[in-house]
Structure formats: structure tokens, C-alpha cells
Amino acid sequence: MEPVDHHIVSLVQSSDGIKRVVNEMDFFADDRSSKQHDKADDDVHHHHHVKTESEHHGADQDDDVNTGLNLLTTNTASEKSSVAGDGITSSQNLKEKQRVNQLADVRAELGRINAENQRLKLTLNQVNSNYYALQMHLVSLTQRHRNRIAESSEANTQMNRPIEEKTHGEGMAARQFMDLVQTETKAENDELSESSSEDRCQELSGSPGNTIVESMERRQKNNTSRNQREDTPEGLPHPAGWLSNKGPKFNTSKDNEQAQQTMAMIRKARVSVRARSEASMISDGCQWRKYGQKMAKGNPCPRAYYRCTMATGCPVRKQVQRCAEDRTILVTTYEGNHNHPLPPAAMAMASTTSAAASTLLSGSMPSADHGIMNSNIVPKGMLPGSPNLITLSASAPFPTVTLDLTHPPNQRPLHQLHPLSPNWPHNISSFPAHLLGHPIYNQSKLLGTYLSSQGNNELPVHLSQNQMQGHPMVDTAATAAAITADPNFTAALVAAITSIIGNSHRDNSGNNNSTTSRNTGDNNT
DNA sequence: CGCTTTTGACCTGCGC
């Protein structure tokens, strides 16, 4: 650690230049030096600063001390003239010195903080570089690993299907949901296995998605491409799986019927976040327009309905309502998937939280599918060691991922989701350029693949409060503290997970988000 | 003037 006083120079130099730095520093040197002449027995504090001042100025600035005096000689001279024999003036002079000392202390503190900030930035850049290199390596390794797993899991998936077809109710729904998640994993593996590494890189650079739902849709599309509804204006397959359980069936195949139902359910999947916030709505990087408000039963607080307005026809909606039991808790429920690239503010968290969802839904956690079948709100944490952080609900007609982030930052196990420790000091601003500005699920795939391969449910997340609010990244050092205490993070987290759960319309329904026909309110996600 | 919010009406699904 560098000496504190050195940072004073460093701070001022970086802002104003050396010459002005000297002048500024001379302001105090002059003042104090003159006071030293006036009063022999200065207090220890004062003397300390004079000494340190001379130390960090160094020999190369000795000549400048006198030149700086010119700016302040008036006061100094007047002080000298007035001090002699005047007790009152002497006390004023003492106060003046104390103020100067305080100012010097503040400057020293600022300098020290600034220097530490610079040092952290350097460290951050180094770690980012290492992280990215490692990440790329892991992607390749993970790909091979998952290909092997896919081969072995294919048989199990097919064996489970007859049993599931006999199941009814929400248990069935949940099972289907999780099963499809698992099969999705295989589909993804198949797809990935067919693509070269270059293709994957290309995919990272813009091709939409590889989310669970999307891949399921692709598979379904392959199976039922000629049986899909064409009631959307563009002739694209109706997003619809939302309406599949009441609309005309696409074909008579039982598998396809089941697939339709499952797709509907998956599309209905929601992500709910509970976070403490005084604001009426937490910002998550997206633009929302309120289109309705209703009083929900059992809750005196109204429920507000928002839809994403970042792109025309974006089907993503969210509901915001305060918790009836604790009105400081804001419950935000996201539904649907964006049909547009997310802004960095939202994508930052999306890149990591979607990985959380990928891991969460990947079936890698053995207890997940059991819990989802048998409980309303699964009391089991989907992330080991974080029992209250993420839960899945199957009681609703659609699966819901619930993130309870209402615990205080120092109590909740949020670090397991985004360990902001030096282990993961990266942030969005230092992501490789080709990863920035791309659909979140690509990054989620990247990270999710990594996490799955590692058997690690911890998610590297590093977001700043500024990012959450759509502002440029300013300080990375303060990010960690900001995130853990920022409810915006939670909302962003939810948006990201929502994106990967329902992100299915980039390729086959990206344009079919016809604005708000009466019955498409639910099926456009 | 354009966008957003408000708010009552309307539609749909579901349980009885």
C-alpha cells in the first residue's frame, strides 16, 4: 500500500496537472510554513502535516514552494502583521490552522481512496483477462463433457416418458417442465455437437438463442412444422403455446399434444422476485409502461401491470405488488421473453442470472424435480446452501421461479448467486467486446455451461448499481457493496431468469408479438 | 404533441 500522503499528489495530479498540483499543495505549505514562523509550538497534528507535506513534495518541488506563495501571500502577510501581540488573532489563527489541517486530512483521505481505486482497477483488469481466457477454455471443455452426458441421458429420458403420460395435474405439469428442461439439455448438446467452435462463436455474436424454451420450440417445430397454427398475422407459429390447452390441437400425436401442453406451461413460466424496496417499482434496466392496476384478492396493495416498451411488441410483462404481510417487500413477477436485445444494464445481470436459471433448470440438482412436484412453494433451495433464495412453484398453472432476496445483504446467501468476492471480480465493462451487446442467453449459455460442467451452482455475477440504472460503469470497486444492497439487482436477476425461461421467440416468433389482441395477452410470451 | 398513467369496463377462466 502506498503512503497516504503520496495519494494526495496523485489525486491532484491526475485532475489538474503537476503545476497546479504544486500550487494547490503550496497553498497549505505556505500557510503552514508561515504559521510555523509565527508560532513555534504548533500542535503535533499540525506539525505532522507539515512534515508529510514536505515529504511527498520531494526535492523536485522545492523550488515551486515559493512560487506558490504568491497566490496567498496576502493572507499570510496579513496574518503575520496581525498576529503580533494580539491574543484574539492568535486564537483565530489557531482555528485557521485547524481548518487547514482538517482540509489536509480530507485531501489525504481522498488521495488514498483514489489510489486504492486505481490499484483495484488494475487488479480487476488483470483478473478479467485471466477470467476470460479461462472461460473460453472452459467452454470447449464443457462442450465435450456435456456431449458425453447427453448420450447417456437420452435413454433415461425416453424411459420416463410413458410414466409421465399417466400422470395428471400439476405434478404432471411440473414433471413435464423439468423433463423438458432435461431433454432440452440434450437438444442443446446435440445442437452444439453439430456446430463447430466457430459456429458457437458466431452464435455468441448475435444469433438468438439457445434457451431452454427456444430449443424446445425448435425441436417441436421440427416435429410439427406443418401443424402449427397460423393465426398470427405474420403466419408465424403462434406463440402460443399459451393457448394450446384450449385452442385447436396441432395434430393428433400424443407426443405432440404433450409437447404443446408442456410448451404452454414453459412459456407461462414466471420469475418472481421478492425484494425490499421503498420505490413503487424497482428499475431493472428495461423500460416499462403501466397498462393496468387491479386490487388482488387477499392483498390490500394494488397490483400493477407493466409491459416492456423497449421494443414494439415486446411481450414481456411484469406485475408489481407489495407483499401483504410485509409491505416493505416488493414482489415483482416477470413473464415472457424480450424480443429485442437487452440494454447493458439489463444484460449485465442477465448474462449471469440466466446462467443461474440454466443451472437451476438443468436438472443437475437431484431434488429439484421432486420438490417441484409435491409442494406449492418448494421449500428446498435450488441452490445448495441457499434454502430461501430460489424456489420453484408448481401450484400455479405455470412454473414459477421465486427469488427471495429480502434478507439483509449480510445475511442472505446472495453471495452464492453472485460471489462478489475477488474470485469473480469481473464486470460487464470488462467483458470481451464480442460478448457485450448480445442476447443474454448467449452469455447465459456460456456461463451456464461452465457452471453445469463444474457442478457448481454458484454464479459469477458482478453488476454495479450504475449498470442497473443504465448508467455507464464508473467504479468497479464499489460494485459489490452496491449490488448486495441494491434491490435493483434483484429485479434484474429476475428479468434475466425470465429471459432464459421464456426466451423462445427470437427465431420463430420474433415478429409475431402483435400488440395486444385480447386473447394474446398470455400467449405472446 | 406525444407519451405515460389512471381507471372503469370488458373478457376469460374457474369453481360452485
Added chain:
DNA sequence: GCGCAGGTCAAAAGCG
């Protein structure tokens, strides 16, 4: 069939 609750629409009002 009826009532209830959730969700959405759309006209009116508000706002910058």
C-alpha cells in the same frame, strides 16, 4: 349458469 378473480383494453387525464 352464475359469480368471482385475474388480466387486459382503451378512453381520459396528466405530464414534460
